Amino acid sequence: MPSPQRLDVNESGSITVIRFRDQKIIDPVAIQELGQELFDLVEKEDRRKIILNFGNVEFLSSAALGKLITFEKKVKRIGAELILTNISPEIFQVFSITNLDKLFKIKDTEADALAVL
Template identity: 70%
Template sequence: MSTPQRIALAQSGDVTVVTFNDSKIIDDLSIQELGQELANLVEKEDRQKIVLNFGAVEFLSSAALGKLISFEKKVRAKKVKLILTNIRPEIYEVFAITKLTKLFTIKDDEADALAVL
């Protein structure tokens, strides 16, 4: 498997913690790469518990949100547990307005996410 460029991975027990390398996820190429790297976690690597830590992310485009929704569908189909954490208030507001807070499980921080997985 190739080394991910857009994400960094860490293990906490049986949970894969994903942090994003880009603070702004806006251009099409990086969004496509990000989507593929996330998809590989469930399609090729068979990860069963994933925490997406948005601590470094300052801005997400609508296309990036679309990739997250696609990823959520893949995760749900494979019965993988997924939790999002450390979402900045201005990004969380977009999740709330678009009702994505109902689609995703969101915790304040990584420790909270790990505690429920």
């Protein structure tokens, strides 16, 4: 697998913690690349407990939401677990407007997510 370009990936025991490198997730090439990196983690590297930390994300488009939804479906299909954390109030509002706060499991912090995975 090529080294990640859009994501920082760290291990915490059996749990994979992912942080986005981009502050704004709007560029279609970047969205495609980060989507593929996410997909590879579950499809090629067999990661089963995943925390997606949004602490660095200031803005994201509906195209980025679409990629996250596709990722969530893949995670669900293979029986893995995914938790989103550290979402700013503005980004959380985007999830809330589109009802995606009901689709994704969301915790305030990485520590909160680690406690339940």
